[in-house]
Amino acid sequence: MHVVGLVMHPWVGLSDDVRLGVLTEWVTPELVDEVLAECGRGGVKPGALSPRFMVYFTLALALFAQDSYDDVAENLVGALEGMHETVPNRASFTRARQRLGPEVLEVLFRRVGGAVAPEGLVGSFWRGMRLAAVDGFVLDVPDSEANRAYFGGPTDARKAEAGFPQVRVVTLTETGTHASIDARIGGFNGGERELAVQMADSAAGMLVLMDRGLPGVELWKAYTGAGAHLLLRARSTVASRPLEVLPDGTYLGRMSLAGQRASHPGGVTVRVIEYRVDGGEVIRLLTDLMDIDTYPAAELAALYHERWEVESAYRQVKTFQRGPQQVLRSAAPALARQEVWAHLVVHHCLTLIITQVAGGERIDPDRISFVKVLKHVRRSVVTQAKDAVSAVGSFLSMLEAKVRRKLDSGPRRHRTAPRVLKRPDSKYSPSVKKRQHGPTRRVTAQLITLHPTVGG
Structure with a gap:
């Protein structure tokens, strides 16, 4: 046979x-x-x-x-x-x-994920609390029937499909290092707030910054109940009526569920801080830090702008690591979620490397070029041997040496750019033609002035 x-x-x-x-x-x-x-x-x-x-x-x-x-x-x-x-x-x-x-x-x-900033790192702590920010972004996935049904996607004015289906990612990000402490993945049709609420337990003991699209009573109670503190920007209609004006010009207000009176027991009492940047519009912040002496309003107003560090972290993932405007490769929902988690793992590991190198040179991690570190890590994969782990020490030493020559981009400069829609629905729209596009330009440091409320 x-x-x-x-x-x-x-x-x-x-x-x-x-x-x-x-x-x-x-x-x-x-x-x-x-x-x-x-x-x-x-x-x-x-x-x-x-x-x-x-x-x-x-x-x-x-x-x-x-x-x-x-x-x-x-x-x-x-x-x-x-x-x-x-x-x-x-x-x-x-x-x-x-x-x-x-x-x-x-x-x-x-x-693998979690907070990585050592005690005392600039931009990572304030009055004993670790600084973190919650925000979200979306990633395009292939336009398969399965992805469209599972994730959903943007639509036009006629409710017709417009563009690719999109995965929504919400993260709790350490502002000083851009490390992801926690993350949640959902679909385009789901809200950021619901995903943000799920991460409340991971923020215990931290001061969490959020933009005005996220505040709500449910989110507030979830984070404060978990032992976190909040500094959130609010819309002009939220907590706009002072209940008590404090000696420093901030006031106590009430945030309630939609349709409820301010006195409804389902709401929460917040401290409201109002200020202007370079004499512009009044910006309203909400916080649970009530002691005006321990938590000065001027410091909190200046601190809120650390929230923009999360946007820098998202740019690292979306523009440098994934590639600008690139669609993910997975046509099935399970594989798309797998791919997103892989991106978050890789980005966190790159953040760990940057933090270690910056610590060795005793400089701010913001000064280390993410793009150059990404390229060096890619080369380490291509040239690896079976004992690649043993080469980590020499790899980090090599990066520290290059910081002095190439990787250190220097202290961050104050820059500004016109806020425009980079991917308009139609290039023929008259409003698009009127927008001024151009590179960023250097500016002087912004002047923050409190807008105190006068007691009645």
Whole structure:
């Protein structure tokens, strides 16, 4: 009887040796195996595309977001003998990603993520509280029926589909380092506030900054109930009637649910701080920090502008790491969520590297070029060896040396740019033609002046 032998792929027994360059320092094989076991993906019979390899491959898809599956695989295994000439086909990678699912990458993010700023880092603490900001952004995903049904997307005035379906991401971000402390993923049709409420427990002991689209009674109670403090910008109609004017010109107001009287027990009492920037419109802030001596209004007004650091973090993910206006590669909702979690893991690891290098040079992490660090990390993957983790120390030392020559962009300058819609629905709109586009320009530091309320 003639027996046909089973042909095994050349990667079998080798793919578990693949690492993710210097990022393996934080995403270790041991951690990956623990997460796989926790998610029920451990104990799978090893194959050419083992679960551990697929975790690294999925992270590499985020690190090399503009490369094809083949190119990403070659970047991972090109330095390992016997693997770069036998890369599996695209369908094999897709099936392996489906088997892995999104939960593994989400759990990995929660194991790797968190606050990273050391005590005393400028822009990270205020009066003993760690500074964080909550905000959100969206990412385009392929326009498949599954993605459209699951995530939803923007529509035009006639409620017709307009543009790609979009994943909504809301993060709790450390302002001093841009590290993601927590994150939630939803669809375009879901609100940022609902996702923000889910992260309240992660903000305990912090001072959390938010823009005016987020304040609400439910969110306020969730965060203060979890032990966090809040400094939120409010719309002009929220808490606009003073209940009691305080000696420093701030006042106590009432934020209630829509349609309720200010005295309704379902509302909350807030301290209101009003100020102007360079004599412009009155900006209203709400806070639960009631002691006017311990928490001066002028400092809180100046502090609120640290909220814009979260926008810088989102730019790092959307423009530099993913690529400007680039659509994610996953046509199925589960794979799209997996891809987003991978982007968040990679960005957090890059933030850890920047924070370590800045700490070694004793400078603000804002001064370290994210783009150059990203390029160095990519090269560390392409040139890796099996003992890549042992090279982390020399890698960080190399970056610290380059800080003095190339990576240090210097103290941040005060700049401004016209606030315009960068991707208008139609280039023929008259209002678009009237907008002034141009580069940012240097400006002097903005002058913040309090707008005190006079007691009656």
